[in-house]
Amino acid sequence: MEEQERTxxxxxxxxxxxxxxxxxxxxxDISNCINDNIKSPxxxxxxxxxxxxxxxxxxxxxxxxxxSTFDLKAKHxxxxxxxxxxxxxxxxxxxxxxxxxxxxAGFERVDDELADYIPMLFEFLxxxxxxxxxxxLIRRLAVALKRxxxxxxxDNPYYNILYILRKNVFPEPTKEExxxxxxxxxxxxxxxxxxxxxxx
Numbered sequence: 001m002e003e004q005e006r007t008x009x010x011x012x013x014x015x016x017x018x019x020x021x022x023x024x025x026x027x028x029d030i031s032n033c034i035n036d037n038i039k040s041p042x043x044x045x046x047x048x049x050x051x052x053x054x055x056x057x058x059x060x061x062x063x064x065x066x067x068s069t070f071d072l073k074a075k076h077x078x079x080x081x082x083x084x085x086x087x088x089x090x091x092x093x094x095x096x097x098x099x100x101x102x103x104x105a106g107f108e109r110v111d112d113e114l115a116d117y118i119p120m121l122f123e124f125l126x127x128x129x130x131x132x133x134x135x136x137l138i139r140r141l142a143v144a145l146k147r148x149x150x151x152x153x154x155d156n157p158y159y160n161i162l163y164i165l166r167k168n169v170f171p172e173p174t175k176e177e178x179x180x181x182x183x184x185x186x187x188x189x190x191x192x193x194x195x196x197x198x199x200x
Contacts, residue, residue: 009126050160142170
């Protein structure tokens with residue numbers, strides 16, 4: 001993976017993480033990172049635009065936007081295996097396999113997020129050496145990103161950074177990869193439960 005792609009992953013991981021009270025200071029750091037590490041003037045302009053789309057929002061507005069965008073809509077969620085498997089019981093095993101990929105590369109998680117949290121996986125790929133496991137992870141993330149972007153409104157501030165990531169870092173998913181994701185994902189059973197049966 002090229003250094004510029006790794007830089008975009010780092011920027012994406014920061015912008016897609018929950019915006020805590022330090023987010024304004026982080027935006028300054030991100031702007032400096034863009035100027036220092038992105039060589040393409042066109043890409044610099046796109047990243048600056050993505051960053052500035054957050055400037056018009058107060059910290060509280062940004063937190064509300066984050067929750068309404070990613071936490072309240074399944075298609076926009078930031079957990080990889082939720083896109084791949086939905087509510088399937090297979091997610092537990094998928095977590096373990098992802099954690100093994102991270103551990104085998106010599107890294108460990110330092111927060112309480114699940115192993116399939118997409119911003120964390122972006123950060124992992126940005127610093128991890130290239131490998132077959134990571135190449136497969138990149139393709140898996142590409143399918144999830146396409147699913148998120150396909151239903152995210154264009155005027156949502158998060159759209160720009162997701163689009164930049166998909167265009168500049170991740171390959172275009174094949175029809176087979178998209179079909180596999182749709183086939184294996186189990187939707188939550190939201191039907192009303194029956195009245196309880198009383199036993200004597």
